[in-house]
Amino acid sequence: MSQALHHSCGNAHISAAYSLLLIASIGAARQPLQLCEGEALLATSSSNDATSSSGLATCTTQREEEAALRHHLMLQRPNYNQKVTLKCPICPGESTSSFVWYFLPRGTSAIFTSISGYVSFIQPGGMPLSRDQFSGGAIPCLINSTNELFIPNFNRDLHVGTYYCRNVEDSRHIANWIWYHLDVVLPPETEGLTEVIQSIPVSLQGVHKVPHLKDMDVIMENAGAALKAAGDFKDYSTSLISITSRLIPTVKPMQTCGTFNLKRFRRCYVTIPRVIATDARSSVSSEMLLTYELLRTTFASFYTWMDEEDPVTRRKQREAAEMRASELGFELFYEGKKDVVRKEEMKVETEEDFSKMIREENKRYYIPCHFTYLEHVNLTKELPRPFGMRNLHVNLSFEVPCPEIDYMDIVNLVLATKDTQAMKRELLGYEEKRFMKLQKVAIEGSMNFDLLCGTEIDTITYNCSDLTNFTILWKQPKGMTYMPRTFLNERVFVTSKCSLRFARVRRIDEGVYSCYKRDIRLPNQWQSEAFVSFRLKIEESSIKFPAVGDVFLGLLLLSIWAALLIFVWVILSIWSLEVNRTAIVQAGERMRRRDRTVREGVKYRQSCY
DSSP states (O other): OHHHHHHTTOOHHHHHHHHHHHHHHHHHOOSBOOBOTTHHHHHTTTSOOOOSHHHHHHHHHHHHHHHHHOEEEEEEOTTOOSOEEEOOOOOTTOOGGGEEEEEEEOOSSOOEEEETTEEEEOTTOOEEOBGGGOOGGGOOEEETTTTEEEESSOOHHHHOEEEEEEESSOTTOGGGGOEEEEEEBOOTTOTTSEEEOSOOOGGGSSEEEOSSGGGHHHHHHHHHHHHHHOTTSOOBOOSSOEEEEEEOOOOOOSOSSEEEEEEEEEEEEEEEESSOOHHHHHTSOHHHHHHHHHHHHHHGGGGGGGGOOSHHHHHHHHHHHHHHHHHTTSOOOOTTOOOOSSGGGOOOOOHHHHHHHTSGGGOEEEEETTBGGGGGOOOOSSSOOGGGOOEEEEEEEEEEOOOOOOHHHHHHHHHHHOOHHHHHHHSTTOOOOOOEEEEEEEETTOEEEEEOSSOTTOOOOOOOSOTTSOSEEEEOTTSOBOOBOOTTOOSEEEOTTSOEEEEEOOGGGOEEEEEEEBOSSOTTSBOSSOSEEEEEEEEOOSSOOOOHHHHHHHHHHHHHHHHHHHHHHHHHHHHHHHHHHHHHHHHHHHHHHHHHHHHHHHHHHHHHO
């Protein structure tokens, strides 16, 4: 395997070009990545497990397996904004200074090529990661002990791309063939990726007034039929890769009555067979085979249930794969899957349906066209660029009447139960909403700063010590939730009394924080609207002590300045001593000449007398 990896680098001419481009690209990086703060916490789970010969052998074997696989897909949710860590394949005995992280952002230009069956980057193979490519909390950093790349807040507009930890001293190093693809599947409603069908039936136009939510299903099915019949989308088919479309389920509306809008989508998919025949493999281009192998490798984990013989196990594995795909932002399709209006109405396939699905000719993988890696892919003249295809959709407006409350029934209910809490639970559509939006100001560096769900005079006691019976949920608009403090010693956590505590306030904590209570009628669910929202603003402290690093830097500069002053003082002292010595010698010589002149004058006068 090592020989194969070495051979894929090409001839000496390519290696020379590689070295020149590498030197040029390293010189272009103006601001290198910095080391992460709190490195010890980040590196605990990924530090080198051993420095012995057995640990080295394990690391080397694992690295060879990863290099043989080459493509490592890290698919994230489209709205994911938490941390991402990428491992640099360094083994014990190797210096971290020999490895530099390279980045290839997504674009329309191809990034891989296949020469004699060996896959490699199209030179120069990306650019070294640097701070000036990012801003704010999106700047990656390095974990010093392992050279892992740590992205504190993933942003799909900045961080999507291909990463690899390149050995800059050896262009044939095995680590140069371990490629991480950090990608997302863009939502079907993303601007520029969808368009309305040109011919919308009259029956689907205007506002549809229906008595109940369930009556919308017929209209949604008609919308699906109109989408299927629309000629705006064209299917493309080859022996290896095809482009088609499927109707995807519609999300259940958040409100139960009133006026609201829904969309029905016909989404673009790339389909590939699970296996291809030898004659089909030989009849397609190497670039098309390269794309096929990458897609097959990265999406095979969603279709492993097809090989399961036990029907019950197969069904459970399929449902788990569908759930995982849904969390990542796309609907998992396969041959024989029926179209439904909403996900909660998924029809249960019979064993006969399953038997059709698992036939080898029907084992195809469905990959959304707007999987961000496909932005690089331009297949053949017969197939357009998948990422350039457009989804189709229909806009539908609905009006569902809200139930009217008979106030006499409320009075009778109170008289009958004498329990306002029970009355609230019985009222249809009642939800306790005392929404407040407050603004709080905190000073940067403050310790143990709390946000309360309510006011300080509330007499209600909340419980957040039992993970299975929380009474309050703290959440941010982007979906991030907070939990009690764990052994990781989180800086922001929920206390036992359900307040949100900041152990130490930082500038990055600025934002909106909302607390939710449990639904009175459905205790297992949270209220749809926040009970209290805080807009937290962070002000810089007027008294700011320098960091330890700044203090040491200042002391170092003062020490250097003092050493320079001492050196100059010594030079000036030596020079002054030399000047004084010369002056004394000259003065003594003048005195001797004067005394000699005086003596000669005295002798002359005496001789005259």
